[in-house]
Amino acid sequence: MDLDTVRTFVTAADAGQFQEAAAELAVTQQAVSKRIATLERTLGVRLFTRTPRGAELTIDGQAFLPHARELLRVSERAVASVRPGRRPLRVDIIASRGAASGLMRGFHRAHPEIELDVVMLFGIETAVAALRSGEIDATFRAVAAPGRPFPEDIVAARVLDEPLDLLTGPAHALADARSVSLADLVGHRIWMPGIVPGTEWAAYYDDLVAEFGLTIEATGPNFGSDALLDTVADTPSLATFMGGHTLPRIPPGGAPGGWPAGHGLRRIPVTGPTPVYPHSLLWRRDSPHPALATLRAYLGAAVSGQDAAGTWAPDWVIPH
Known part of the structure; x- marks a missing residue:
């Protein structure tokens, strides 16, 4: 059913005259008559009778009117659900336990009045395509990866340098260290499936790996962080990297009773230099969503420490 004909019917019913309905809709009276005739053919009934005073609803027209109004209300709600500025701000955080998730939780606490839709997309190509199509308003990524410049209509700002910590089980050779240097990790197996x-x-x-001569193994299926931590806790020869803002947050030296209970996992700061993972926020240059500016201002005020002395990041990441 054509919503233009339904809207014309409701306008004519309220006005009581096709001429007034035409003026309100900014069309000709002939266009109003044609739309009403089309709707009557679709429904198989007459909706109006002409009188010297104008147009009056038939019994069928009176029965159809409340449903026509509801059709228009549903249409407006459907449009509003995807219209930037009226729909929630849609942000891709890649994974629920990552640093971006923590940043967005902080933003939500600071701005509870802003509705949010949080999504998790995998690859950067998928995320950039979603930005350009308007499916999402922003995404957290590490850019620009070598050989992959993003399109000119996409803007990026580096918002968080997340330090990497070493995570070991209680029997690992480095488990009791207060900190480790990258040189200390040479020869140790770091497992990151x-x-x-x-x-x-x-x-x-x-x-x-190329810069510091480390051994990082990505072999085996990825069953998620819980399975990774189980294996690291039980295997003295394995360790893994975990971002300092990534959940679960295990205090340096381990948590009372370990995490999960009984695992005795150790989180050890890495120094000399500290490798940091550079998170950036990407958005479309002409993004129409008004809440995006609020998110950018929040991140600019809430995050600090990028390019700090004693840290390392690849030379291809965008500067702060």
Whole structure:
């Protein structure tokens, strides 16, 4: 059913005259008559009778009117649900336990009046395509990965440098260290099954290995962080990297009773230099959503420490 004909019917019913309805809709009276005739053919009934005073609803027209109004209300709600400025701000955070998730929780606490839709997209190509189509308003990524300049209509700002910590089980050779240098990690097996070739985080760890001579293994299926922590806790020869803002947050030296209970995991700061993972916010240059500016201002005020002395990031990341 054509909503223009339904809207014309409701306007004519309220006005009582096709001529007044035409003026309100900014069309000709003939156009109003044609639309009403089309709707009557679709429904198979007459909706108006002409009288010297104008147009009066038939019994069928009176029965259809409340449903026609509801059709228009549903249409308006449907449009509003996807209209920037009226729909929630849509932000891609990649993963629920990552640093971006924590940043968005902080933003929500600071601005509870702003409705949010949080989504999780995988690759940077998917995220950029969603930005350009308007499906999302912003995404957190590490950019620009080497050889992958993003389109001119996409803007990026570096918002958080997340330090990497070493995570070990209680029997690991470095478990009791207060801190470790990158040189200390040479020769140790660092297991990270979540690294996927072609992603920006794979490019990051490739550069980290090349720069400091580390051994990072991405073999085996990725069953998620819980399974990774189980394996690290039970295997003295394995360790892994975990971002300092990534959940679960295990205090340096381990948590009382370990996490999960009984695991005895140790989180050890990495120094000399501290590798940091550079999170950036990407958005479309002409994004119409008004809440995006509020998010950018919040991140600019809430986050600090980028490019700090004693830290390392690949030379291809965008400057702060």
